[in-house]
Amino acid sequence: MPLNFADRLNNVETSAIRELFKLLGKPGIISFAGGFPDSAMFDVDGIRIAANAALTNEPGAALQYGATEGYGPLREQIASFMRNKGAQDLTPEQLIVTTGSQQALDLLGKTMISPGDKVIVEGPTFLATIQCFRLYGAELISAPVDGEGVKTDELERLIEEHRPKFVYLIPTFGNPSGALLNEERRRAVLAMAVKHQTLVVEDDPYGDLYFGETPPPLSLLALSAQVPGSRELLVHCGSLSKVLSPGLRVGWMVGPAELLGKATMCKQFSDAHTSTFAQATAAQYLLAGRMPGTLAKVRKVYAERAAAMGDALRRELGDGIEFVQPQGGLFIWARLTGANGKLADGAELAKRAIENNVAFVPGAPFYASNPDVATLRLSFATVGIDKIEEGIARLAASL
Incomplete structure (x- = not known):
């Protein structure tokens, strides 16, 4: 008997990135496709010490069922972590712990989106966000971005036209754009949230991975204290996945109390709570004060690699490609120019590149609408x- 699946699945398909990974088993392939941190950068000793401390100090709490809102000591440590980054009045009660920031996005979909609701996202934006919000029936509207993030004049025009349920942004080193929203635009986003009474979601998994001093x-969370009325219209999603370990699956959501209450209720239905052992380990790690040293190490390594990739792209592909050199994060977002008759189709280049044993992700799937195929x-x-x-030399040979 054929299975009669839910209608909501008609609006989504498998991830183009996950499908690409099936091709990466070829011997000798160099992959620029992944969106994850380097496992060699993980502070294995620090995490081991933290796990042992969790089992030594509070074994019952680390191994037992826990509160859906999150393990108390971890909520305290996350609030302290965020206060040190400018969110000076944040308290543990103003956040819940999620199973990675991906679950925070899913909880937003469950609590906020009814079929047909409009949601504004950046064009391009995080592929999993597109899939998640569409699963719950959202009509996604793309706001254009440039090297300094979302174009706020266009964003406001779209808010006025579509009256969205909320606006989803990755202001700091976005995935995939790598763009850094400047302070003027950040203030503009918060001001228009108040002006139009529109909820803004800030996804911030990469903000600690800046290059330089x-x-x-x-x-937006920290800056909201300077824009009266904006805090009540802001959701902030954070994660330890890119800076400590994806395997811990520890993220968090800061937001209005009413929204957190609904999200907590929905989380009870899905996983009851994020792994208490992972939460206790993360709490002990943050308490031990090792995070600044870990961040300093990964920032230095990623900055060197970003510079090397930018130099290689300019040297090997020349006027065949254009991009803004990232100031942080994990990605370079580029566009093929088609100069001198060279290829200007990212998907076609990806196919040729695989044949030359190098992989990347074409940009089109990151657009909710009107994709730029170059x-x-x-x-x-x-x-x-x-x-x-x-x-990059192999990539140039594929062009």
């Missing part, structure tokens, strides 16, 4: 400098 502008996303995070240079 100067951190990026304050998060775009592509390259991750520099998991590949050493020698392999970056070799891989």
Whole structure:
């Protein structure tokens, strides 16, 4: 008997990135496709010490069922972590712990989206967000971005036209754009949230991965204290996946109390609570004060790799490609120009590149509408400098 699946599945399909991974088993392939951190950067000793401390200090709490809102000591540590980044008045009660920030997005879909609701996202944006929100029946509207993030004049026009249920942004080193929303635009986003009484969701998994000595502008969460009325219209999603370990699956959501209450109720239905052992381990890690040292290490390595990839792209592909050199994060977002008759189709280049044993993700799937087929996303995070240079040379040979 054929299975009669839910109608909501008609609006989504499997991830183009996950499908691409099936092709990466070829020997000798150099992959710029992944969106994950380098496992060699994980502080294995620090996490081991933290896990042992969790089992030594509070074994019952670490191994037993826990509160859906999250393990108390971890909520305290996350609130402290965020206060140190400018969210000075944040309390543990104003956040819930989620199973990665991906679950926070799913909870937003469950609590906020009814079929046919309009949601504004960046064009391009995180592929899993597109899939998640469409699963719940959202009509997605794309707001254009440039090298400094979402174009706020266009964003406001779209808000006025569509009256969305909410606006979803990755302001700091976005995936896939790598763009950093400047402070003027950040203030504009918060101001228009108040003006139009529109909820804004800030997804911030990459904000700690800045290059150089100067951190990026304050998060929307931190900056909201300077824009009266904006805090009540803001949701902030954070994660330890890109800076500590994806395997811990620890994220969080800050938001209005009423929304957190509904999200907690929905979370009870799905996983009861995020792994208490993972939460207790993360709490002990943050308490031990190892995070600053870990971040300093990964920032240095990723900055070197980003610079090497940018240099190689300019050297090997020349006027055949254009991009903004990222100031942080994990990605270079580029566009094929078609100059001098060269290829200007990211999907076609991806096919040729696989034949030359190099992989990346074409840009079109990252658009909710009107995709730019000339775009592509390259991750520099998991590949050493020698392999970056070799891989970009292979990419140029594919063009």
